[in-house]
Amino acid sequence: MAKVVVVTSGKGGVGKTTSSAAFATGLAQRGKKTVVIDFDVGLRNLDLIMGVERRVVFDIVNVIQGEAKLNQALIRDKRVDTLAILPASQTRDKDALTKDGVAGIIEELSKDYDYILCDSPAGIEKGALLALYFADEAIVVTNPEVSSVRDSDRILGVLQSKSKRAEEKKDAVKEHLLVTRYDPARVERGEMLKLEDIREILAIPLLGVVPESESVLRASNTGTPVILDAESVAGQAYADSVARFLGEERPHRFLDPEKKGLFKRLFGGRAA
Amino acid sequence: MGWLDIFRARKPEGGSTATAAKERLQIVLAHERVSRTREDFLPKLQQELVAVVARYVSIDPGKVAVNLDRGGDMSTLAIEIELPGPKVAVAR
Ligand SMILES: Nc1ncnc2c1ncn2[C@@H]1O[C@H](COP(=O)(O)OP(=O)(O)OP(=O)(O)O)[C@@H](O)[C@H]1O
Ligand SMILES: [Mg+2]
Numbered sequence: 001m002a003k004v005v006v007v008t009s010g011k012g013g014v015g016k017t018t019s020s021a022a023f024a025t026g027l028a029q030r031g032k033k034t035v036v037i038d039f040d041v042g043l044r045n046l047d048l049i050m051g052v053e054r055r056v057v058f059d060i061v062n063v064i065q066g067e068a069k070l071n072q073a074l075i076r077d078k079r080v081d082t083l084a085i086l087p088a089s090q091t092r093d094k095d096a097l098t099k100d101g102v103a104g105i106i107e108e109l110s111k112d113y114d115y116i117l118c119d120s121p122a123g124i125e126k127g128a129l130l131a132l133y134f135a136d137e138a139i140v141v142t143n144p145e146v147s148s149v150r151d152s153d154r155i156l157g158v159l160q161s162k163s164k165r166a167e168e169k170k171d172a173v174k175e176h177l178l179v180t181r182y183d184p185a186r187v188e189r190g191e192m193l194k195l196e197d198i199r200e201i202l203a204i205p206l207l208g209v210v211p212e213s214e215s216v217l218r219a220s221n222t223g224t225p226v227i228l229d230a231e232s233v234a235g236q237a238y239a240d241s242v243a244r245f246l247g248e249e250r251p252h253r254f255l256d257p258e259k260k261g262l263f264k265r266l267f268g269g270r271a272a
Numbered sequence: 273m274g275w276l277d278i279f280r281a282r283k284p285e286g287g288s289t290a291t292a293a294k295e296r297l298q299i300v301l302a303h304e305r306v307s308r309t310r311e312d313f314l315p316k317l318q319q320e321l322v323a324v325v326a327r328y329v330s331i332d333p334g335k336v337a338v339n340l341d342r343g344g345d346m347s348t349l350a351i352e353i354e355l356p357g358p359k360v361a362v363a364r
Pocket of ligand 2: 016017
């Protein structure tokens with residue numbers, strides 16, 4: 001039986017798709033059979049971040065409407081062979097996603113995969129609700145910023161009341177906090193919420209902290225999940241988070257401003 | 273962060289990834305704009321191809337793999353259909 005994991009946030013643009021791509025790739029690199037589903041119908045982007053946009057023929061709506069078999073719509077990653085991507089539809093509207101349709105897809109994928117990652121759209125409307133409905137675990141992506149923290153709290157409430165587990169009064173969805181775009185220098189200057197503040201307010205277990213990093217833009221330019229950039233701080237932070245997700249103990253890194261050495265100060269190197 | 277990073281940071285890497293981004297966008301958007309004005313024929317094409325093959329041999333629709341690579345000047349579509357071996361064919 002596969003574990004269904006939703007990557008969600010409430011607020012838009014906080015790093016859900018970046019994190020979904022990194023996590024899916026990281027789990028697959030560790031030998032887990034992983035499929036990542038884009039639930040952002042109408043605004044598909046996971047395909048670009050994963051670098052498979054040229055290979056999309058069918059999408060989740062085609063499968064739900066019986067126009068294609070699931071197996072035909074899945075795109076197998078060429079870098080990591082235990083990884084597959086199910087794209088969102090770009091042309092249909094959100095109503096094309098149905099609870100029964102998604103249930104069927106998740107049931108079928110459960111037979112072949114260890115992890116089913118659901119990249120949620122922003123908001124708390126239909127697409128976001130469907131992305132989290134079947135979840136066993138949730139990765140709540142939060143930026144150190146007031147509206148993001150508030151929206152994360154809101155989405156935690158939705159997870160606790162509107163998920164299948166909640167409706168069926170089963171064990172609650174397991175919640176993980178993933179803080180992204182963390183800028184230790186700005187935190188130190190008192191311009192940005194501290195990690196400790198976010199943890200205190202949301203009070204869910206911390207999975208990881210991904211620093212603000214230029215490597216994320218480079219990764220999206222080339223369609224390479226940032227976790228494959230093993231030299232970058234963001235890539236390393238995601239790799240740590242995946243390890244923790246799988247039960248390993250790893251100390252949190254990149255929480256303090258980088259001490260600039262003489263060379264860096266002279267030549268002006270930036271965070272990788 | 274080793275001291276070697278200063279050399280890495282000075283490579284014109286940022287510029288080259290932006291070029292890659294532009295090229296990828298041009299290709300994907302060209303295809304998306306076309307499909308906005310007329311319906312994407314790929315799903316139908318694929319269904320009809322499979323139906324034709326199914327007239328000759330019994331195939332498992334789950335064992336049809338579609339591989340597309342959209343390009344700027346040219347796209348390639350590869351449809352891989354797993355055909356049953358002669359033994360199976362005789363048994364039916
Ligand atoms: N650690 C990071 N450092 C720098 N930039 C980042 C980081 N994480 C994400 N970003 C940038 O933030 C933007 C939003 O990221 P992303 O698309 O992953 O967010 P999202 O939550 O999926 O958005 P949406 O709600 O629209 O689906 C992108 O431009 C991405 O490159
Ligand atoms: Mg997204």
